[in-house]
Amino acid sequence: MIDHTLLKPDATRKDIEALCREAAEYTFASVCVNPTWVALCAALLQASGVSAIFDGAREIDMVINVGALKSGDVRIVERDIEAVTFPCREAGALSKVIIEAALLTDDEKITACTLAKAAGADYVKTSTGFGPGGATAADVALMRRVVGEGMGVKAAGGVRDLEGLKAMVAAGATRVGASAGVRIVQESQGKQPTATAKGY
Numbered sequence: 001m002i003d004h005t006l007l008k009p010d011a012t013r014k015d016i017e018a019l020c021r022e023a024a025e026y027t028f029a030s031v032c033v034n035p036t037w038v039a040l041c042a043a044l045l046q047a048s049g050v051s052a053i054f055d056g057a058r059e060i061d062m063v064i065n066v067g068a069l070k071s072g073d074v075r076i077v078e079r080d081i082e083a084v085t086f087p088c089r090e091a092g093a094l095s096k097v098i099i100e101a102a103l104l105t106d107d108e109k110i111t112a113c114t115l116a117k118a119a120g121a122d123y124v125k126t127s128t129g130f131g132p133g134g135a136t137a138a139d140v141a142l143m144r145r146v147v148g149e150g151m152g153v154k155a156a157g158g159v160r161d162l163e164g165l166k167a168m169v170a171a172g173a174t175r176v177g178a179s180a181g182v183r184i185v186q187e188s189q190g191k192q193p194t195a196t197a198k199g200y
Contacts, residue, residue: 001174002165003154004181005032007129016040024048026185030059032177059094060084063128064112066103074111081119089120096123096154099143102133106142113146123152123175134158137171144172162187 004023006015016037023031024045031041042056062084068076081097088095097116101109116124124143126135134157143153155168156177162184165176178184183193 001169001176002026002028002181002184003030003032003156003175003177004028005129005156005177005179007032007034009034011037013040017044020044022182026182028181029175032061057093059096060088061096061098061125063098063100064115066100069104069108069112074115077112078115078119081116081121085119085121088122094122095120096125096152097121098125098128098156100128100131101126101136101139101143102131109139109142110146113143117147117151121151123154125154125156125177127157129157129177129179131157135168135173135176137167140168140171140173159184 004019004026006019008015011034016033017040019031019033020041021044022028027048031045033041038057046056062081064077065073065080068074068080084097085095097112097119099109099112099116104112113124124147126139126143127133135155140153140155147153152174153172154175154177155171155173159165159168159176159178160180160183165178165184168176186193
């Protein structure tokens with residue numbers, strides 16, 4: 001359910017090693033890191049149940065060309081998505097298409113989700129977490145309505161606690177990206193989150 005995430009550009013090897021230890025301990029679905037850390041994560045998580053095409057990555061996220069979509073250049077957006085989903089299918093990797101929902105109108109969100117589904121993506125994802133806004137329950141619900149039940153919807157950006165995770169799942173999310181994954185699991189176990197569980 002949770003993708004344990006650390007995408008800060010100043011993340012160190014020590015930070016990545018801690019992320020992987022937490023992912024294995026709390027049995028998160030995957031770790032999300034910048035490409036430079038994929039090989040290290042794949043090696044560290046090889047014996048765990050955590051998923052780590054190139055250098056061992058089993059899931060690939062891509063961001064749509066928001067400017068092209070807003071300009072009405074739907075073919076460019078479609079071509080970019082297909083350029084990722086096809087090789088992912090060939091390699092047996094999952095593909096997630098980030099629509100950066102905070103930048104889009106509802107009609108643009110519908111178009112982006114429709115294109116991702118038509119291209120065979122495994123998931124549509126709300127945001128990178130670096131845009132002007134993160135996941136909202138309204139966006140997740142809209143995305144779920146567009147793609148139906150057979151495709152994953154990932155809520156990412158701003159999910160910092162168990163209450164936030166529950167709201168996203170209730171809206172239709174099947175996966176949640178969070179840098180506060182340890183805190184969320186500790187809350188779900190009725191534990192007081194530790195100081196180290198604040199997230200990255």
